[in-house]
Amino acid sequence: MLIGELAERAGTSTRALRYYEAHGLVRPERSANGYRVYDEAELRVVREIRALLDVGFGLDDVRPFVACLRAGNASGDVCPDSVTVLRRKLAEVDAYLDRLGAVRRQLHTQLTHAIAHREEPCPRKRHSAH
């Protein structure tokens, strides 16, 4: 399987695949003419990478999962390093959720206050209590 086919089958771009390779996540072989050649296992790996990236992981975070798959596991999640990353990421997400929740509450109160105090300095609109 050449890079174009893999890209299409994995739902990504050839550029991305070369990028993953440059960062040591994928290792294709080379055919006589220098083309990258991938086997089916790499498809699985690339899908794992995509899934994790889509969830907000960085390439470094993804590494253990790829190694885990390469070690022959059916899931990239079961190895200790992967679990460690999963825990850490979960904690990060929780922290971020807290932050965002606080921001949400603040924006909400700011908004309600703003609507209550519409343009104070302007002359009163005609129907205040009507």
Next chain:
Amino acid sequence: MLIGELAERAGTSTRALRYYEAHGLVRPERSANGYRVYDEAELRVVREIRALLDVGFGLDDVRPFVACLRAGNASGDVCPDSVTVLRRKLAEVDAYLDRLGAVRRQLHTQLTHAIAHREEPCPRKRHSAH
């Protein structure tokens, strides 16, 4: 008040202040020697900018709030344009919260599954079910 003092009083850097100016958010006067000179009102403006940036707004989002303050309002939130931005940002935060919540749930299930199926391919640990 010169730029250094304003930076310190507003809890930011001179670099940031020049950046805000370059993007039209702050307009200091100039003294004879070319130094930027700010009045007290600018301190209020810069604090507004900081507060909004810290909440995740971009500089473009901040603009209406600054204009609102400059228009003489006690709060930068009360003008219609500000309210519009507040609404939009609130919606964005809500959407992001949903996304993050979904991600959290997914990570959680992934993690629990991973812990349940610890290294399947390895030789059975001594106490399996039978």
Next chain:
DNA sequence: CCTTGCCTTGACGCCGGCGACAAGGTTTAG
């Protein structure tokens, strides 16, 4: 006079995951 400590205008670096060229080689079909 000289140093210190302000200030000025550039301009490049950063982070991350690629997109978008450029300039060329290979293989196949017509």
Next chain:
DNA sequence: CTAAACCTTGTCGCCGGCGTCAAGGCAAGG
């Protein structure tokens, strides 16, 4: 023979909010 459709490496761009020099001017104290 040529065009099409793959592939290769390499390099710059992007987004945003600055940090961090670089090179120089101005004011005040010793």
